[in-house]
Amino acid sequence: MPELPEVTALVADLSSRLIGRRIRRLQLVSFAALKTFDPPVSALDGGTVTGVDRHGKYLDVVVAGVAGDELHLVFHLARAGWLRWRSAAPSPIRGSKGPIAARLELEPDAAADPAAPAGRGGDGFDLTEAGTKKSLTIHVVHAPADVERIATLGPDPLDPAFTVDVLAGILRAAGRSQLKGVLRDQRRIAGIGNAYSDEILHVAKLSPFARAAETDAAHLHAAIRQTLHGAITRADGLAASELKAEKKSNLRVHGRFGQACPVCGDTIQQVIYADSTFQYCPTCQTGGRKLSDRVMDRLLK
Incomplete structure (x- = not known):
């Protein structure tokens, strides 16, 4: 299970890759992993990533939605989950029995690839989970505290206030x-x-x-x-x-x-x-x- 040090490193890695990029869509493969319904997953479509944060062992991708509201794609990788970055357009996901729980697709980055064809997804990441016991969770919320287990977290041991x-x-x-x-x-x-x-x-x-x-x-x-x-x-x-x-x-x-x-x-x-x-x-x-x-x-x- 990724813990605070690994999640901190993932925040830094994702920040360098995601901030300023526009989301094409979040494709759910394991619908049981999604723990929220309002706002819908489709609200992320077309939004721009403005930040990446951490709350305990939760990762938080902050998105400026097309409607002008702030959205948060929050996920917990649980015991056997991981994040796998893709540097190229993805191949189609075949079936739902593999390790992929969800796939974030970004719009082509024109600055990085001016020749990227219109309408084709660019890079992004997959959320994967090994084994048969599925515990990875995904939330789309207006604020991190809308996730109950984030709202009840104790103090962060890296915070200066943790004396x-x-x-x-x-x-x-x-x-x-x-x-x-x-x-x-x-x-x-x-x-x-x-x-x-x-x-x-x-x-x-x-x-x-x-x-x-x-x-x-x-x-x-x-x-x-x-x-x-x-x-x-x-x-x-x-x-x-x-x-x-x-x-x-x-x-x-x-x-x-x-x-x-x-x-x-x-x-x-x-x-x-x-x-x-x-x-x-x-x-x-x-x-x-x-x-x-x-x-x-x-x-x-």
Whole structure:
């Protein structure tokens, strides 16, 4: 799942490609992905992209509509979604069983290609989603806050207003909740998912099962900023096609079960839940103790 650093990089990449361009149409392939109906998708036709923004893990393409109103094409790539840029006119989409959920087509850019034939779509991007469980969501709205999950997002950890005191208040309010879950809860802190919560906790040398209210806010705050800023710096300037490989190659513990911890050399362990898995280093984070993994413990009985 793309998280805050990757979505930030996608914003930069799309801004350089989209701003000032006119939309020909947004073609829906997976109609279940569209979560809004007013304004209709066709309201984007002929509109000009004026900006690209991020709200937590949501991408927001800002469009000046032909009727003079501002529209927002907002999408969340979910666990298995991605954005694939096309530099040429697309071939027709055949059927609805492939990975493409939606396709944004731009009008030919006369400045870039004066010979582009009239009426033919130019470049653009596809929203794709692998697997059978489809969670990618698309919204066409007048304001980002019209998307309920954006309206209820917690503070952005890159915002200067996200201070140690703000984090301390979040941790106090979370009480005895496990720290891993608090970091992933988008209503508490926006943009951090499964991978970067693992990385943050490893940098901070904190157990995923630590109680939120008992955590040193200043220490955790420094780990959050260090981890996210480091990932953003590494992703700076990369195209969408390069971001997945960059993220995977630089993770310290997430997705590295059974490998050696890059800090202490201990074997990285994991805990499996019904719908997710996380990794940690026992020596760095839990005083050498292996955390209870109910799924694996049952298998070994």
